[in-house]
Amino acid sequence: MQTFFTSLYSALISVFQSQRPADYGLYKTDLFSLVGWSTLGVSLLLVLAFYYVFNSALRTGLFRTPHWALTLALAAGLGTFLANSLSKSHGAEASSYLGYFMVVNMIVAALWFLLFSVLLKRWSTYARTTPFVGPF
Amino acid sequence: MPISVSVGLPAPRLFRCFRLAGVLFGTISLLTACGSGPAETTTSKPTKGATAAAAAPEMTEAAPLRVSVFLEYSGGMKGFVPRGGADKPPTEFQQRIGALITETQVNGAVAERKFYLCENAAPRPVKFDQMRDVVQGEVNQAALGTELPQMLEGILAMPQATQRVSVVISDFIYGPARKSDFSQLPNLIRTSIAPVSQQQLAVAVFGETSHFYGSYFPAVKTPMQKRTLNGEKVPYYVWVIGPPAQVARFAAEVFKNAPAQQAFFGLKATTPAFAPLLTKLTDPKLKSSGGTVYAENNGLTLNPSDDPVDFSVGLDLKGLPAAWQNSAFLAQHLQVRLPNGQASLLPNSVRPLTDDEQSGQPVLAPYTHVLRLRVSKLAAPTGTLSVSLPAPETPDWVAAWSTTNDNQPAPRTFGLDQVLTGVRQSYPTPLPAVFTVQLPLKNDK
Numbered sequence: 001m002q003t004f005f006t007s008l009y010s011a012l013i014s015v016f017q018s019q020r021p022a023d024y025g026l027y028k029t030d031l032f033s034l035v036g037w038s039t040l041g042v043s044l045l046l047v048l049a050f051y052y053v054f055n056s057a058l059r060t061g062l063f064r065t066p067h068w069a070l071t072l073a074l075a076a077g078l079g080t081f082l083a084n085s086l087s088k089s090h091g092a093e094a095s096s097y098l099g100y101f102m103v104v105n106m107i108v109a110a111l112w113f114l115l116f117s118v119l120l121k122r123w124s125t126y127a128r129t130t131p132f133v134g135p136f
Numbered sequence: 137m138p139i140s141v142s143v144g145l146p147a148p149r150l151f152r153c154f155r156l157a158g159v160l161f162g163t164i165s166l167l168t169a170c171g172s173g174p175a176e177t178t179t180s181k182p183t184k185g186a187t188a189a190a191a192a193p194e195m196t197e198a199a200p201l202r203v204s205v206f207l208e209y210s211g212g213m214k215g216f217v218p219r220g221g222a223d224k225p226p227t228e229f230q231q232r233i234g235a236l237i238t239e240t241q242v243n244g245a246v247a248e249r250k251f252y253l254c255e256n257a258a259p260r261p262v263k264f265d266q267m268r269d270v271v272q273g274e275v276n277q278a279a280l281g282t283e284l285p286q287m288l289e290g291i292l293a294m295p296q297a298t299q300r301v302s303v304v305i306s307d308f309i310y311g312p313a314r315k316s317d318f319s320q321l322p323n324l325i326r327t328s329i330a331p332v333s334q335q336q337l338a339v340a341v342f343g344e345t346s347h348f349y350g351s352y353f354p355a356v357k358t359p360m361q362k363r364t365l366n367g368e369k370v371p372y373y374v375w376v377i378g379p380p381a382q383v384a385r386f387a388a389e390v391f392k393n394a395p396a397q398q399a400f401f402g403l404k405a406t407t408p409a410f411a412p413l414l415t416k417l418t419d420p421k422l423k424s425s426g427g428t429v430y431a432e433n434n435g436l437t438l439n440p441s442d443d444p445v446d447f448s449v450g451l452d453l454k455g456l457p458a459a460w461q462n463s464a465f466l467a468q469h470l471q472v473r474l475p476n477g478q479a480s481l482l483p484n485s486v487r488p489l490t491d492d493e494q495s496g497q498p499v500l501a502p503y504t505h506v507l508r509l510r511v512s513k514l515a516a517p518t519g520t521l522s523v524s525l526p527a528p529e530t531p532d533w534v535a536a537w538s539t540t541n542d543n544q545p546a547p548r549t550f551g552l553d554q555v556l557t558g559v560r561q562s563y564p565t566p567l568p569a570v571f572t573v574q575l576p577l578k579n580d581k
Contacts, residue, residue, distance in 0.1 A: 020580065022414035022423065022447075024430035025437070093415060 005036030009104060016100040023092055027101070035086050039079045039105055043112035046075045051120055055127035063127035072113050079109025200247030201301055201382055201390070203240050206291050207233070208254045208306035209270055210281025215350030215365060216307075216372060219273035226272075228346035229372055233305055234271050236374070236391060237264065240303070245389045254287050254306070255279030259294065281353075284310040284555070285328035292331045292377070301378035301386045308373045309542070309550055311355025321551050325558030329377070333562040338380035338402040340387050340457070341556065343537060344395035345369040345547040354542045355550035363545060371537060371549050380404035387457040397533045398459050399556065402563045403570055409452035409502050410523070410573035412436055416499045422448045422506065428580050429511075435576030444512035446482065449523070449575070450489075450503030456570070460525070463487050466505070469528060474521045474577070478513035481523075511577070519577045527567035530560055 009032045021027075050071045054060045083105035087098055118135070121128060207213075216229035226234070240249050241264050251267040252259035256279045262270075269275055282290075284306070291302055310325075312318060332339060348365045376383050376391070384405050387394065414424050414431055424447035429438040438445045453461050460466070467486040472479050485508035493500050500506070511521070534556050539548035 018428075020428040020430055020439075022430055024428070025432045026415075028430075028432070091416075 002033040005032040009101065012104040013097065013100045017097055021095045021097040026090065026092055030090055031087050031092060035083050035105060038082050038086065039109045040112050042078050042082065043075045043109050044116050046071055047113060047116035047120055051124035051127050056125040059126060063130050065131045068131045072110055075113040076106045076110040079105040201245055201386055202248040203246050203301045203303060203386065204250045204252060204294065205237055205240055205303045206252045206254050206259055206305065207267060207270060208287060210255065210279050211351055212281055212307055212309060212353040215348040215352060216346055217271055217273040218349040228344055230271055232344060232395065235393060237267055237271065239390050243390050245385065256282050258290050283312060284308060285324045288328040292329060298331050298335050298337060299379065301376060301382050304375040304377065306373060308555060309355050310555060311357065311550065321554040322558035322561060325555050326561050329559065329562060332377065336402055337377055338383040339559050340376040340383050340403065341399040342374040342394050343371055343397035345371050352545055356541050356543045358543065360543055365545055368545050369547050370545055371547055381406045384455050384457065388455055394458065398457065399531050399534060400457060401559050403527065404568065405455045405571045407573060408455060408571055411450055412575060413448045413450050413499060413506065418497060432578065435578060437578040437580045438511060438514065439580035440511045440514055444510050446508055446510050448506050448508050450500060451505045451507065452503050454504050469525055471524050471526060472509060474511065474519055476516040477511065477519050479509060479511045479521050482508040482510055514577060514579050517579050521575045521577050522572055524572035525570040527570050530556055
């Protein structure tokens, strides 16, 4: 998984900046997998919360697409925050590379959220068709 | 966001809620289990990327020095040590050598010290006080003296002389009694210091002129056998002979106020602490620039294909003699090599670190100097960059201080160049490098 996260993030960040920073070794050995796992976990938790807590266990009426979109925005925001705070706390220096890492992780968090939504929405009681119907 | 909480659920729906909640908690616990597992292993691993740049230097404590000081005390040396007084300033010899033997006596780097007077027989052990008395001119009698090769041979024949640092203080005037010996000066010296050849000991030579009051015995005996000098300046020398790392340490830590004229033969420093400095630097001038470069697996991964990569490295050179710690000297002599690639030392980039920098930035603390390297090409997937300090050849002052006729006293010594040629011939050509440090490189492709 570490290799997966490293290649995923390296490839996506290199769209913005091809030059790697002096502390890239830290990203490679620690940050990409740490932030990758955390982001994946947070997205999954938000998906579970949206579909199975607020729209199955509780009947909150928060099943509409704008609600879903707001939760997605929350996932994306948390992705940015996680990339920043985890990197800083592990000794990464403030750099443009870290900035692009935050941007990329925002997108990645949103993508995880979308993916888990599509996979898990069918077992939700009230939000089975949020944000769209299908594919299964 | 409007939140409507439904109150009073029908019983079947309530059960389904609990079932769903159970599923939910199960999933969450499963998720945290597999999510936190890898995260923990990555954090518990040493953060390679950050620390490789500041790789811990080898903290090998240098072995304590064992020093023997030999002072030639013959008639020809007596003029360096006049009995002074409040109205007579001490000679340069008295100041310098007085400081040197005192430092040898009290310095913490010296574990064991012995003092000897070299008269006409084997070196005679004396106490520190006695040697100090000689240096300050408190002793009257002086011996006839021996010829230089015999003196050196006797010193290196002392028990364990090759494992100790031998400090020889003399005027090094060598006028052989047999006229035929003059043709063989370098070879005679080389033979007399045979252990230097055989065990590749290092020889450090320090020269200084000093006021001289008394009988001066030149090597060339015509027209005058001896002259009486009254304050003219003539040279004397301090030779430090011993295992290379110990000689370097003695020169750096004990003979700190050495005179400017210095020559080193066969000197090798223990591999100095060395590492690229990439992260945790506050000075923007030290930060890397150009293409990609980052630390990985105790080496560097870099990509110089677009822009040449510049980065700073730290070196701990406190084991070198003071003259070799000079930035200009280092900039001139340091060699950077990268097979299958191109690397260079950036001009004007060698500088000593200030105390503020060393204490203010932990990453700089282990080093005394920084220099900036540029890698402009790396053709192979991997390479090894090496920085070495080739030993300088005999310095120019030696020729300037040599003469072929010393009958008329001058700040020159008879045959000094030939004597030191004998020393030089004890080592291979070219002289082995003083130190070499290496840095593995990997191409970032």
